[in-house]
Amino acid sequence: MTDEYIIDINHASKVFNNQKKEVTALSDVSLRIRKGEFISLLGPSGCGKTTLLRMIADLIKPSSGSVTVDGQTPREARLARKYGMVFQSPVLYEWRTIIRNVELPLEIIKLGREERRECAMKMLELVGLRDFADHYPSQLSGGMQQRVGIARALALNPQILLMDEPFSALDEFTREKLHEDLLSIWRRTNKTIVFVTHNISESVYLSDRVCVLSPHPGRLSAVVDVDLPRPRTAEMRSSPELASLVERVRGSFEGI
Amino acid sequence: MKNFIKRLTSKNGWVLFVWLAALAAVWEIGATVIGATVRNHPEYILPHLWQIAASVVQPVSDTQTIFGLVMVNAWATLSRALVGFLIGMAAGFVLALLMSLSRAVEKIAFPYLMLIQMIPILGMAPIVLSLTGDIGVSRIVIAAILTFYPVATNMLAGFRSVSREKHELMYSYAANTFVKYVKMMLPSALPYMFTGLKIAAPMAVTASILVDTLQGGVGLGCLLSQSLKHNTSIYAFWEIVFISAALGILSAKLIGLIESLTVGGRLSALSGRLIRSAGKEKRYEKQAEKTEA
Known part of the structure; x- marks a missing residue:
């Protein structure tokens, strides 16, 4: 039973000391994430969703x-390179071609x-950018x-993919396209995905479970199971089931 | 306005030609007016351009032309300036690296760096000369000091320009410091270093000429002051003016060339602009369809 959970967050809190003033970014969060699960951390800014993700990534203790x-500390897991990180901005090295990135x-x-080239080519194929291997980031x-x-x-x-608001800077059309791509990649690779977002319908559409975080202090106020069938299709975006789930998620925020 | 001029000149060579022609015309009008009004040696004030050009082949002694004399002196000055430039570049590079590796080094070194920059070169040169006792060594030291500062500060700015997320990416891959510097920090800082070098190169040329004037002997600066004092042909002065201007421009251009050869492919990338031509978008859509299927 224990190995079914790949990430275990046990009464985790984070207090920042900002100029003698203590700010509670995250208060007593407990959450277990299953292997192969697509889970979203959803909330407005200041709810500690990114803090939680950064704790998993060993960027914050x-x-x-x-x-x-x-089964390891975040540090050990990082040193064993058990997770891959996707940031809000692409964070590409602009002097390297796509393949070399x-x-x-x-x-x-x-x-x-x-081996490097072969593996990177496979990855580019997975995201549908094989033909752009020799382009520079600025050309994309x-x-x-x-x-x-x-x-x-x-x-x-890696077993785990940590994504910190990866699509928030994209336009609506591109974002929806990338939702489909991400779900298809997830289906094919069986990764565990922890997805931070402030977009309610995005979190519902993508996830198995949506963790609703409320601010001041940042806390986990609800975990909503998304029982929409898989694979998700574009038609579901306007389905009443999704709409009612979005309403339920919206109703579980506290103190905004 | 500056950008406007740059754009015109880079796209149309004729604009540059018009500018040069206009400059020459203004010069010639000035020379003609002075030639008509000043009775004794109008060329001491402003000679005609053709007089300067003709002076290139004029002999200054039995064995040497004016131009030859200028070249001998130029070599004495500029070879030292180049050595100093290279030393300053290496030192600036190393210091920037140390400052970026260690906060303590940065805190200790930075005030000195600012101090060096604040002392005017005219004040520093005699001190350096009396310390080293040799004009050749002084030229090297002064050129090195002048190069050192822009290289060090620009490279440090380059190291600092690396975004937090880029650092975090390296952290997430558990990359060690060496890998981090080779694969991320140095490539990020290189364009900044070239900016520093472009600033430094003409300065090193100017400074080493300036150092010459402190002492007699061989050197562009010596010849310059001798020429102005009419100890030798006045045309030596004008040739030096043109040659050092050309060298200043050439040194910056040369560094620009090295830059485009080494980091050239990403210059457009650094401007951060996305190229979104219609053709590319179409390919992108086609690509997207493919993945969906």
Whole structure:
């Protein structure tokens, strides 16, 4: 039963000390994330959703409580490269071509040149950018750049994909397209995806479960199961089932 | 306005030609007016351009032309300026690297860096000369100091320009410091370093000429003051003016060329603009359809 959960957050809190003033970013959050699950951390700014993601990524240490990633501390999991990170901006190295951006993590683990290229090509194929391997990031649109970021995060074949508002800077059309792409990648790779967003319908459409976080102090106020069938289709976006789930999620915010 | 001029000149060579022609015309009008009004040696004030051009082949002694004399002196000055430039570049690079690696080094070194920059080169040159006792060494030191500052500060700015997310990406891959610097920090800082070098190169040329004037002997600056004092042909002065101007421009251009050869492919990338031509969008859509299928 225990190995069914890949991420275990146990009474985790985070208090920041800002000029003698204590700010509680996250208060007593407990959450278990299943292997292969698509889970969203949803909330307005200041609700601590990014803080929670950064705790899993070992970018922030909890003030109290614990976070376990695949049976290890976040630090151990990071050193074992068990997660891939996708940021709000694509964070591409603009002096590297697309393929070489995807190769970057493979270079860090000192993989041979040919294997690197082969693996990176596969990843680019997965996100549908094979033909753009030799382009530079500036030659790609925002949505394509973000897909390169996803390909790079998947390059080391990590169990977990941590995504910090990856589509929030994109226009509506591109975002919906990337939703489909992400779901298809998720289906094919069986990753566990932790997806931070402030977009309610996005979180419902993509996820198995939506974690609703409320601000001041940041806390987990509800976890909503999304029982929409898989695979999700574009028609579901306007379905009454989705609309009622969105309403339920909206109703579970506290103190906004 | 500046950008406007730049755009015109880069796209149309004839604009540059018109500018040069206008400059020459103004010069010649001035020279003609002075030639008509000043009775004794009007060329001491403003000679005609053709007089300067003709002076290139004029002999200054039995064995040397004016131009030859200028070249001998130019070599003495500029070879030292180049050595100093390279030393300053290396030192600036190393200091910027250390400052970015260690907060403590940065805090200690930065005030000194500012201090060096604040002392005028005219004040620093005699001190350096009396310390080293040799004009050649002084030229090297002054050129190195002048190069050092823009390279160090620009590179440091380059290191600092790396976004937090880029650092976090490296962190998430558990990359060590060496990998981080080779794959992220140095490539990010290189364009900044070239900016520093472009500022430094003409300055190093100017400074080493300036240092020459402190002491007699060989050097562009010496020849410059001798020429102005009429110890040698006045045309040596005018040739030096043109040659050093050309060298200043050439040194910056040369660095620009090296830059475009080394980091050229990403210059457009650095401007951060997305190229969204219609053709690309179409390919993007086609690509998107493919993935959907």
